[in-house]
Amino acid sequence: MAEIMQDRVEKLKDLDVFVYHGKIFIPNTYTAGLTGSRFLIELRDNKRIMATRCQACEQVYVPARSVCKYCYGQLTEWVPVSDVGTVETYTVDGHSNGVQPMDPPIIYGIIKLDGATTGLVHMISGVDFEKLAIGMRVKAVFAEKRVGSILDIKYFAPLA
Amino acid sequence: MTTEKAEKKPELIKVDIARPRTYKWSSGKYLGRVYKEALENKKLVANRCPKCKELIWQPAAVCGRCNVEAGEDWVVMSDKGTVVQYTYLVFPLWDPHYGDRLANPYPTATIKLDDDGVFLVHFLEERDPEKLKNVKRVQAVWKEEGRGRGLGDILYFRTIDE
Numbered sequence: 001m002a003e004i005m006q007d008r009v010e011k012l013k014d015l016d017v018f019v020y021h022g023k024i025f026i027p028n029t030y031t032a033g034l035t036g037s038r039f040l041i042e043l044r045d046n047k048r049i050m051a052t053r054c055q056a057c058e059q060v061y062v063p064a065r066s067v068c069k070y071c072y073g074q075l076t077e078w079v080p081v082s083d084v085g086t087v088e089t090y091t092v093d094g095h096s097n098g099v100q101p102m103d104p105p106i107i108y109g110i111i112k113l114d115g116a117t118t119g120l121v122h123m124i125s126g127v128d129f130e131k132l133a134i135g136m137r138v139k140a141v142f143a144e145k146r147v148g149s150i151l152d153i154k155y156f157a158p159l160a
Numbered sequence: 161m162t163t164e165k166a167e168k169k170p171e172l173i174k175v176d177i178a179r180p181r182t183y184k185w186s187s188g189k190y191l192g193r194v195y196k197e198a199l200e201n202k203k204l205v206a207n208r209c210p211k212c213k214e215l216i217w218q219p220a221a222v223c224g225r226c227n228v229e230a231g232e233d234w235v236v237m238s239d240k241g242t243v244v245q246y247t248y249l250v251f252p253l254w255d256p257h258y259g260d261r262l263a264n265p266y267p268t269a270t271i272k273l274d275d276d277g278v279f280l281v282h283f284l285e286e287r288d289p290e291k292l293k294n295v296k297r298v299q300a301v302w303k304e305e306g307r308g309r310g311l312g313d314i315l316y317f318r319t320i321d322e
Contacts, residue, residue: 017186017187017188017192018186018187018195018196019184020185020309022185023180023181023182026254027178028176029175030174031175032172032174032175034172037171037172037173038170041171041173097181098181099181
């Protein structure tokens with residue numbers, strides 16, 4: 001693949017091509033909402049992953065949501081879940097586009113934390129690609145400086 | 161398992177999306193020439209069809225009228241023209257490339273360049289609605305530092321007396 005690209009670059013050198021450098025930059029801000037804010041504040045202040053629980057449907061939602069997706073009931077019961085979980089599925093992204101939070105290759109995964117019934121989409125890092133597998137156990141690695149963002153969890157690292 | 165009620169005045173978290181998305185593409189031989197001439201020489205160029213002898217704007221490999229290969233008969237176009245029509249939209253706009261709010265929106269006009277058959281849509285410097293009615297002849301004012309955007313490197317068209 002790299003050879004093909006190099007070959008194309010060599011061919012382009014002889015042509016009089018003009019490269020258009022574009023940038024789309026539309027900054028915007030929105031509120032995480034009451035439930036989302038509380039979830040993020042717990043990450044920031046207590047390094048704790050909190051979930052909302054629906055007793056009737058036996059669901060524990062991570063990330064926390066305010067309404068149960070089965071019974072539409074208001075969820076007011078907060079429960080902490082473990083920072084250790086199981087990889088449900090994953091994908092490897094080798095493409096760089098400047099808006100990603102990490103340098104590629106990035107492993108995106110859906111992680112079902114112990115105690116939760118839903119998966120959390122996040123990144124998995126510090127793992128050999130050969131050892132990457134569905135069902136592997138991972139643990140959240142928190143950032144040193146936390147600002148109230150889902151990226152306060154830097155990534156999930158395999159449990160030694 | 162703990163059960164807690166939400167506090168009365170909870171802190172709300174703001175989620176900021178503030179990463180620019182960059183991209184690049186090769187603009188090819190014909191459009192690339194327009195961008196390059198605008199950036200380096202502050203000139204507008206077009207290629208001439210060998211069959212109908214009309215200018216092709218924007219420059220292309222094939223003449224849309226005759227369906228023949230257009231070739232490389234490059235012509236530097238005049239930067240002067242006549243206003244055909246205009247509209248003055250008093251509304252703040254976003255620059256989609258840089259996310260800036262255009263503080264001073266200019267009237268938009270269709271300008272017929274002195275070279276036959278070439279019409280451009282661009283801004284006018286004149287912002288007085290009364291004076292706008294009498295604007296006929298205009299000339300391009302280029303940005304001091306272009307970004308390689310072709311027509312986008314022109315700031316606006318200034319009224320000239322002729």
